[in-house]
Structures are given as C-alpha cells and as structure tokens.
Amino acid sequence: MERTSQIPGRFVVRISQDLGLQEVDGACRRASACRLVCSLRDFSQDRGEVVTMKVLFTQRAYSSIVKECLAFPKTETGGILVGRKTADSDFLIPFVIGSGPKAKRSQSRFTPDVSWQQEILEGLFKRYAVNYLGSFHRHPGTYYQPSLRDYRNARKITSSPDWDVYEAIFPIAILNGGGIQIYPYYLSRKSKGFKPISWEIISNKHHLVRSALQRRKR
Numbered sequence: 057m058e059r060t061s062q063i064p065g066r067f068v069v070r071i072s073q074d075l076g077l078q079e080v081d082g083a084c085r086r087a088s089a090c091r092l093v094c095s096l097r098d099f100s101q102d103r104g105e106v107v108t109m110k111v112l113f114t115q116r117a118y119s120s121i122v123k124e125c126l127a128f129p130k131t132e133t134g135g136i137l138v139g140r141k142t143a144d145s146d147f148l149i150p151f152v153i154g155s156g157p158k159a160k161r162s163q164s165r166f167t168p169d170v171s172w173q174q175e176i177l178e179g180l181f182k183r184y185a186v187n188y189l190g191s192f193h194r195h196p197g198t199y200y201q202p203s204l205r206d207y208r209n210a211r212k213i214t215s216s217p218d219w220d221v222y223e224a225i226f227p228i229a230i231l232n233g234g235g236i237q238i239y240p241y242y243l244s245r246k247s248k249g250f251k252p253i254s255w256e257i258i259s260n261k262h263h264l265v266r267s268a269l270q271r272r273k274r
C-alpha cells in the first residue's frame with residue numbers, strides 16, 4: 057500500500073498546558089519597537105537551516121483562518137492547526153480550530169478557550185488520527201514578523217516535555233483589505249530560530265486529504 061502520510065503521535069497534544077500561547081506581545085503593536093527587538097536579537101530567522109517542506113492548507117482550513125480573523129477585526133485572535141505530516145514531510149492542515157466561545161480578546165492580547173479547543177482536538181484525534189501541528193494568530197496593522205513573545209511561546213511548545221511537540225508551524229495573519237495575508241513560520245526543537253515556510257491551498261478533495269481523513273481503524 058502506498059504510504060501517503062505519517063502516523064501521528066500516539067497521544068493527543070495537551071494544548072491546555074500553555075495559556076500564554078497566542079497572547080500577542082505589546083511590542084507587536086508598536087512596530088518600530090518590535091523591529092528593534094528583532095534586529096537586536098535576530099530570533100526571527102535561522103539562516104543556517106534549510107526548510108524544504110511546505111504547509112498545505114485545505115480550502116476549508118484556510119477559509120476558517122480568514123473567518124476567524126475577520127470575525128474579530130478590532131482585537132487579536134487566533135487558533136490551532138490540526139492535521140498530519142505527509143510522506144514528504146509537508147504539514148497537511150485539513151482542520152483549524154478557532155479561538156473558542158470563551159476566548160478573551162483585547163487589542164494587543166488574547167487568550168484562547170483552551171478547554172473548548174482541547175475537546176475538539178481530541179474528537180478529531182480519535183476520529184481521524186490527526187493532531188496539533190501549530191498555532192496561528194493575527195497581528196495588528198501590517199506587522200507580519202513574529203514578536204519576541206511569539207518566539208518564546210513557540211520555543212516552549214517545541215521544547216517542553218509537557219507539549220511533546222518536536223516541530224510546529226506558527227503562521228501570522230494580517231488583515232488586508234477585505235481579506236487576510238498569511239505568513240507561516242517553522243520552528244523545531246533543533247532550529248536556532250523561526251524560518252519562513254512556503255505554503256499553498258489545496259482542494260478539500262485532494263488525494264492527500266482523502267487519505268489523511270480516512271477514519272482510524274479500531
């Protein structure tokens with residue numbers, strides 16, 4: 057049988073172990089200050105690492121990100137990306153879980169409703185054997201680079217034994233006219249910093265999606 061996707065971890069990721077994940081650092085709002093931090097720390101790029109894999113959002117998943125961002129145009133918001141790695145090590149994302157009904161949002165910070173997210177993630181894990189692959193959040197204005205806070209949170213996710221996530225993607229979305237623009241960044245346990253990762257939108261009926269979404273055999 058053709059191997060089309062890798063088996064995800066045996067256990068569902070416990071996203072509830074880090075409430076600070078998608079809070080946007082105040083520096084994100086002050087673009088000039090944030091750029092200064094970037095230039096001093098240079099945490100947003102790992103120049104030595106070559107990332108050849110890409111992110112494959114299904115049309116439905118991408119629409120969910122757009123919908124979440126446009127639903128809260130005055131405040132921060134975000135969500136988690138759920139799917140599995142393909143045989144080519146690409147990140148296949150058929151599901152996006154939004155911020156949730158009890159998420160707390162303000163202009164520069166937001167805290168997702170993690171128990172709601174966890175419940176949906178567990179349902180998807182049981183049904184389709186898909187798991188947490190990353191988190192996205194929207195930045196104010198046109199600031200598409202990750203903040204220091206973003207980097208610290210991503211580093212925590214990819215290095216903490218509590219999360220048990222070796223690598224993940226962390227897209228930043230900004231509003232653009234009536235839509236959004238998205239900038240995914242990759243970080244693994246061995247990365248020295250974020251790396252921009254290419255992405256594309258694929259059909260909901262793409263063969264990789266159909267293969268990934270076959271129900272888990274019991």
Ligand SMILES: [Zn+2]
Nearest residue numbers: 080084203206
């Ligand atoms: Zn941010």
